[in-house]
Amino acid sequence: MKVLVIGAGNMGLTYAEAMSKSKILKKRNIMILDNSEETRTRLDKISHFDVFHRPEDCVPKADLIFLAVKPYHSTDLFTRLKSLVFEGQIVISIMAGVTIQTMQDEIGLPKVVRAMPNLPAQIGKGLTSYTASEEVSRIELLTIEDLLCTTGKTIKVRNEKYIDASTGISGSGPAYVFYFMQSMMEAALQMGFSADDSKDLVSQTFTGAVELFNQSDLSPNSWMERVASKGGTTRAALDSMEDNNVNELIKEAAFAAFHRAVELGEE
Numbered sequence: 098m099k100v101l102v103i104g105a106g107n108m109g110l111t112y113a114e115a116m117s118k119s120k121i122l123k124k125r126n127i128m129i130l131d132n133s134e135e136t137r138t139r140l141d142k143i144s145h146f147d148v149f150h151r152p153e154d155c156v157p158k159a160d161l162i163f164l165a166v167k168p169y170h171s172t173d174l175f176t177r178l179k180s181l182v183f184e185g186q187i188v189i190s191i192m193a194g195v196t197i198q199t200m201q202d203e204i205g206l207p208k209v210v211r212a213m214p215n216l217p218a219q220i221g222k223g224l225t226s227y228t229a230s231e232e233v234s235r236i237e238l239l240t241i242e243d244l245l246c247t248t249g250k251t252i253k254v255r256n257e258k259y260i261d262a263s264t265g266i267s268g269s270g271p272a273y274v275f276y277f278m279q280s281m282m283e284a285a286l287q288m289g290f291s292a293d294d295s296k297d298l299v300s301q302t303f304t305g306a307v308e309l310f311n312q313s314d315l316s317p318n319s320w321m322e323r324v325a326s327k328g329g330t331t332r333a334a335l336d337s338m339e340d341n342n343v344n345e346l347i348k349e350a351a352f353a354a355f356h357r358a359v360e361l362g363e364e
């Protein structure tokens with residue numbers, strides 16, 4: 098099976114690298130198409146990929162076309178793909194918002210998988226949700242799931258609404274965690290810690306808390322109660338967050354991303 102990854106940015110290259118290490122594909126079975134000369138020059142130095150700049154040289158050779166360009170580049174790309182694709186090819190898209198129906202109509206291929214990964218895929222700790230058009234067979238979907246699993250965990254969702262929803266939770270989610278980390282690092286600096294110490298204080302706190310959570314069946318609320326003593330310091334912090342409605346604001350932010358994903362699909 099030959100896979101063509103279109104768009105070798107943060108996510109496309111991550112998937113190309115991960116898939117190339119899997120047993121499902123041989124290294125030479127991954128092709129990359131990117132329209133940035135700078136990116137292609139950089140990639141040419143990584144010998145295990147065949148890198149292309151003209152769709153006509155690679156699209157007809159692919160069994161599976163993995164789309165990883167920004168959503169606003171998709172329309173031009175679809176127009177170029179339409180005359181080059183042939184029946185039986187499968188499209189996998191990780192683009193936020195862009196719907197299966199749009200890809201079927203604009204590329205002209207019925208077999209489409211829509212997936213939403215996240216940035217920790219870069220270190221094999223990603224979470225990718227996915228769903229497929231009914232034209233994709235169960236066997237094809239099993240192979241695709243194996244490919245998506247090369248970057249971490251996968252969850253199959255019922256329909257595209259959940260792809261947009263997971264964009265608001267796991268797709269954009271790493272940025273919310275970094276937002277929280279940035280705020281805590283700024284607080285540490287204001288308290289007088291050095292930049293290095295601020296980084297250690299915050300990063301080890303996040304790592305430790307997440308590992309505790311992962312190794313137990315307790316909810317985040319139960320863990321919060323274990324940290325907070327009555328009348329103590331943590332209670333003061335949690336009360337301050339409650340008074341400022343932080344819980345609601347975080348949910349509002351996740352829904353903003355969800356709604357933006359839906360909106361991108363309508364643009």
Ligand SMILES: NC(=O)C1=CN([C@@H]2O[C@H](COP(=O)(O)OP(=O)(O)OC[C@H]3O[C@@H](n4cnc5c(N)ncnc54)[C@H](O)[C@@H]3O)[C@@H](O)[C@H]2O)C=CC1
Binds near residue numbers: 106132170174268
């Ligand atoms: N960055 C993230 O955390 C996540 C991104 N995504 C989705 O992944 C997609 C890619 O995002 P990034 O990798 O962050 O973008 P990026 O900007 O790092 O990479 C996009 C690449 O596509 C190339 N490109 C643009 N138009 C092209 C065309 N017509 N033909 C060939 N190559 C073309 C660009 O040169 C660039 O190398 C987006 O649609 C985004 O919604 C999904 C989940 C997480």
Ligand SMILES: O=C(O)[C@@H]1CCC=N1
Binds near residue numbers: 269
């Ligand atoms: O911000 C974005 O649109 C993409 C989708 C999920 C993460 N990054």
